Amino acid sequence: MSEKSADGPLVRRIEDSDEENWSNNDGLIVRWWTLLSKDRTPSSGLTAGIAEIPVDAVAPERGHSHDQNEIYFILEGEGTLHTKTGKKHVIKGDAIFLPGGEEHHITNTGLETLKLLYVFDTDSFDDVEYVPPCP
Ligand SMILES: [Zn+2]
Numbered sequence: 001m002s003e004k005s006a007d008g009p010l011v012r013r014i015e016d017s018d019e020e021n022w023s024n025n026d027g028l029i030v031r032w033w034t035l036l037s038k039d040r041t042p043s044s045g046l047t048a049g050i051a052e053i054p055v056d057a058v059a060p061e062r063g064h065s066h067d068q069n070e071i072y073f074i075l076e077g078e079g080t081l082h083t084k085t086g087k088k089h090v091i092k093g094d095a096i097f098l099p100g101g102e103e104h105h106i107t108n109t110g111l112e113t114l115k116l117l118y119v120f121d122t123d124s125f126d127d128v129e130y131v132p133p134c135p
Contacts, residue, residue: 020032029058032051045122047122063105069121077108084103
């Protein structure tokens, strides 16, 4: 497991985290690993993790919103970002700012797993209330 460091730098990797996921009756929507979150790591101010959307993932009918601002950084693959201003093709290397309160979601449109880093401007993943609640 991760090293505990009360007030110094902290290094975390996927192997330090348990996989979490959202699925519905049709299958997997997204899986993710929380890397930094005050309820689990000696960190504060920011919450971050890695999410994966497989090629055959179930695309949600609608997006979600939450009060926190969020950043996505696409690590692998490509997809479509859905927001109130429309759809945008996104690829590896793209950084995306998502203002708090605005509905959004991302779908995989490529031939490989879409993998992204997400960051919230809050202490803990527990602070993030998804609207509507995801399955
Ligand atoms: Zn979000």
